[in-house]
Amino acid sequence: MTQTLATVGYMAPEYGREGRVSREGDVYSYGIILMEIFTKKKLTDKIFTEEMSLSHWVGDSFNRSIMEVVDNNLLTMEDAHFLMREQCLSSILSLAMDCTRDLPHDRINIRNVISRLIQIKKTFLPNTRRGHVCVR
Template identity: 50%
Template sequence: MPIAVKVFNQSDVAFKSFDVECEVLKNLRHRNLTKVITGCFVDNFKALVLEYMPNGSLDQWLHSQSNFLDIVQRINIMIDVAYALEYLHHGYTTPVVHCDLKPANVLLDEEMVAHVSDFSVTKLLTEEESFTQTETLATLGYMAPEYGLTGMVSTQCDIYSFGIVLMETFSRKRPTDEVFGEDMSLRSWIRDSLPHHVLQVVDPNLLGEEDRDFTVKLQCVSSILELALNCAMESPEKRLNMTEIVAKLNGIKHQFLRGGSVTSTLGNVFLETILSENLHYVVSKL
């Protein structure tokens, strides 16, 4: 069988990351998390043997000149990511904070099902904790403000990162793009464009005025970007939780499929959605 091997650098920091990832992944089981087959650790060599994801990462698909994801594919991928985070935050005995959610850590299998990967900086919260403090920082651009400023980590940090990834998925702009700086961020750029100038921020390959079902697509993307902004609020207390986000994303998707013309790449998606929702729910509880 094809496999992927993650080899850790020979340093104390890297080996600590290996220990953290093993601790997390040995107990977690979910359809939308990367599956670990086994580990390899001899003397100063440590590696994880992982399930191979033939379609690469979400980052590769978003920023490739040769690949393209349509609206439904992008929604499905982000719903998969939301289910994974919901399981980490609410479906396991100890809340798990991924801490480094970004498109490069969202891997796609042969059926374009998304799997959240890379748990090397993940934090486990005890039953008494709703947050913890760390000196390990995540990727700039996706990191919640309180995480970057004080090192405070909670499940709300993942919510913020999810909101940024959601914006990037539908705008095709990285938060670290050169157009952003002190005066404008990805979040403020999208915030200032809603609700009347959505076309200025949406991936131009995704939505054009000549498109069939243009109005339905526009409404769908507007709702998604509004949800993304609610996830990426500056204050952690004002952000949604993952259970609410899963429900809202599924609602947006169902509304889109009811209002649009389900043809070509959208064929049978509505039926698949109805059949898969119960499966997602059952898997998330396993």
């Protein structure tokens, strides 16, 4: 018998319910990590409870403003390339949301994750002198 260990919050819902390990579960974990990196929030932050998870918090921001969730060290209204950075970060967090869909078959597959990352890079890196649109 093999025992698989996972960290609560990073593991896909189906792993918690059924103990099923899959590539889709890895994609889910990757999406959570993307959210943590670009929001500078951890799953253990006090704002996250049973009612409000990191992915719900990020998802809700798409109805209002991504500025509410993005790490303020990455994006401020005074940035020279504010709109472009905002679009770039929105693209990355949208990808993270597609990675963390509740049902495994609704999640983006890893090949499409890579394609989207490449497209984000092609779209946003050539548009500034130093190529640092998303991050400083």
